[in-house]
Amino acid sequence: MSGAMVYYPFELHCHTIHSDGRFTPRELVEAAAERGLRGIALTDHNTASGVDEAVRAGEESGVVVIPGIEWTTFYGHITVLGGHSDIDWRTVTPDNASDKILRATQSGDIASLAHPYRVGYPVCTGGRSEFPAEIFDVLTGYEVCSGLLDDPTNSRSLKEYSELVSSGKRLAALYGRDWHAKGNDNGFGVTLIGISGVLNAENALEAIRNGYTAVADGSGHIIIKTPSEAYGRKQ
């Protein structure tokens, strides 16, 4: 990457009819364009079968589409972006989650913990993470805010994220709307991704790997930025 860094708004947690969303992949991309987003990640539950349609729609509308999947396990949810790995979601357990994440990232993907403190079983199975703390040594990112920004569980995620990066973990601060259907956009946020050079999926992934991210509200006001120090850079 080269040139001045520009922060672009992305939505990194989206679902379509390929899992339990209401959008077709094309409708999702069109809704993203209407919201003024410059990119999305398609993270259907346990499948990537909608990616091709979304990428085609993105190429036509100028919205960057990052291929992805959400490992929707019984024990927690992890978004895996990049489309390089093909790990069977059913094999991911608390005992081997770190190894599976490592395999995904070594294949060229990035992996992030989704909604760490969402209300869990039996309201939302795996909604609240039960993965061991070791995963924070190998994850790329952490959803510090999920869904509505004022959801009470986000305060726990924000607190845990601050503790993790203070203790030296390299984790990019991410937002995930967990977008399933068109509706009122008030109260939701975006992930701002700082990219130098061409705006495309690979550069967006590289920016997340290097911690050039921030979580902002719908107006672009920053809520939390990935601390540079965690990546060996001065503030």
Add this chain to the structure above:
Amino acid sequence: MEIYFAEVALTRDDLHKHIAFPFVLPRDMSKMTVKYRYSPKRYGGKDAYSLALAAFRDAYPEGVEPEEKEILDELPLNNHVTLSLEREGALVGTAHRHSDNAEYFVSRTAASPGFTPTEVRGGEWAVVLSTHAILDEVITATIEVTAE
């Protein structure tokens, strides 16, 4: 052509498992269709509110009590079983939906959302049920596979 049928009782002991139902497709075909349904979908137990409340309390920050409306908005609680399809041990796809009565297909050139278009070759296949939520003591699931 009918290929496979199963009716199975799933209990709370089966929670959070991936239960395989293997079958053999006797010869190459052009399209496979899998129907499945399970019942009940909605959990009618009297402890539903308290189960949901406990989940909210577990997730909310200390000192923040969930409001009654938040709990009620999540009721009724649901049993949730998703379906995957395997061929020769490899995952063909997963339909992570909330429907309790669905039909999916695969063929060489097309497939239902969630699945990868796949040659319907003779050999070992399996339907796999993943039990994300089993709240009732027993839920009954049926699987029906046909091919043409």
